[in-house]
Amino acid sequence: MDDDETFEALSKVIEPELQPARRLRRPWVRAVSVLPYAAFCVTVLIVTRGLRGDADVVGPWLLWGFGSVQLIAAFLVFRKVLRESIPGKTGRPQAWLGALGVVLFLQLAVAALTNAQSPRILSPERAMSVGLTCMGIMSIVGVPVLLLGLTLASKGLPARPRIIGLVSGLAGGLIAEAVYRSHCPYTHLTHMLAWHSGAVVLLGSLGFFSGAVWDLKRTGAWRQRRSPRK
Amino acid sequence: MIDPTVDQKLRDLMVSYQAGEFQAFAELYRLLAPKLRGYLSSLTFRPEQAEDLLQETFLQVHRARQSYLPDLPVSPWVFAIARHCFLMECRTFSRKRRQEVFAEDELDIPVPAEVESLADRLALRRALARVAEDRREALMLHHVWGFSYQEIAGMVGIGAGAAKVRAHRGMQDLRALLTATENEEYRDG
Known part of the structure; x- marks a missing residue:
């Protein structure tokens, strides 16, 4: 196939379907959508389940200040996901590992600070039920963020859908943590690692597998499209 | 550039x-x-x-x-x-x-302009084919198509420093391969 033939073949496909394309907004503008979602979740959580019992002891800075820091970190991670979906803006692996580290470090560091201010230990008989509730609610809060990340990233052409899924899930987990700490007063390390970090890891894994499915579907579609020509 | x-x-x-x-x-x-x-x-x-x-x-x-x-x-x-x-x-x-x-x-x-004078085009292409894939890619993107290391990093998903190292080592390999070929030809008369 020479140059003219290739162009002719492309023209036949492109010219009939060429419409003005609505340009994507910048990654940070699109990522802002997670902030009102987080505010909505906090409001619903406080209205339906109430503010954490030790809010007065913890104080506004530790409760809302650090929650905001977590939210900003989640926003930055989410922005990175959307940036990754633009061709030519692929991030390096170290940056992704850094994002993973920031998510887990922030979660545990904020919990440790809060625990120092207001230590609360769960009785062994309640640990499982409270833990499951925490994990369940955090997952419910985090899944829409994961889905939003995958949907917004699919508007571009990401090279690594698994990473997109994984990091969207982690961002969802961090947002869920920022939201849920306004209700859950248990910040003991065992509870945090088992259930709160567990929820973040669960969301990250869910994202990774969603990305893998997306990748498989994409590869399948590619194979189908390219096979007749081979 | x-x-x-x-x-x-x-x-x-x-x-x-x-x-x-x-x-x-x-x-x-x-x-x-x-x-x-x-x-x-x-x-x-x-x-x-x-x-x-x-x-x-x-x-x-x-x-x-x-x-x-x-x-x-x-x-x-x-x-x-x-x-x-x-x-x-x-x-x-x-x-x-x-x-x-x-x-x-x-x-x-296309071949990098820096090595064009070292051998004929066919020998250059053969040598290029023998350079490790990741190094060759960075080498070509920088030396042939003029992308900055930052741009290469974004395309390939690595750091700018790694892109620079790959391109540099690719060029070293290419020169070494061309020199070796030249020596072989000289020995064979």
Whole structure:
């Protein structure tokens, strides 16, 4: 196939379907959508389940200040996901590992600070039920963020859908943590690692597998499209 | 270094293409296809497959045209899409396809200007084919198509420092291979 033939073949496909394309907004503008979602979740959580019992002891800075820091970190991670979906803006692996580290470090560091201010230990008989509730609610809060990340990233052409899924899930987990700490007063390390970090890891894994499915579907579609020509 | 005038022209064309102008697509094709063909040839070492992937690249450019942001240069965006198409092809049809013997005289792979005087084009292409894939890619992107290390990093998904190291080592390997070939020819008389 020479140059003219290739162009002719492309023209036949492109010219009939060429419409003005609505340009994507910048990654940070699109990522802002997670902030009102987080505010909505906090409001619903406080209205339906109430503010954490030790809010007065913890104080506004530790409760809302650090929650905001977590939210900003989640926003930055989410922005990175959307940036990754633009061709030519692929991030390096170290940056992704850094994002993973920031998510887990922030979660545990904020919990440790809060625990120092207001230590609360769960009785062994309640640990499982409270833990499951925490994990369940955090997952419910985090899944829409994961889905939003995958949907917004699919508007571009990401090279690594698994990473997109994984990091969207982690961002969802961090947002869920920022939201849920306004209700859950248990910040003991065992509870945090088992259930709160567990929820973040669960969301990250869910994202990774969603990305893998997306990748498989994409590869399948590619194979189908390219096979007749081979 | 990519010519700023050409870069601005490409940006304007891309914006017109996003607005739905077919003429802008035709012009983009005219300006970018030769470079992309060379890039894809340097990845596949098979002219037929490179031509196929060129077509696929422009189809993907068309489908992902909304993801181009006007404040970004066009070339890294398009080259990243070409690379994506190549990787999809590799994953879908196994890498063995690329190992097939290629007709060297059919291949039109540009070579870095820095080594052009060291051997004839065929010897250069042969030596280039023997440079490790990741190093060759960084070498070609920087020395042939003029991308900055930062741009290469964004295309390949590595750090700018790693891109620089790869390009540098690729050039070292290429020079070593050319010198070795020259010595062999000298010995053989």
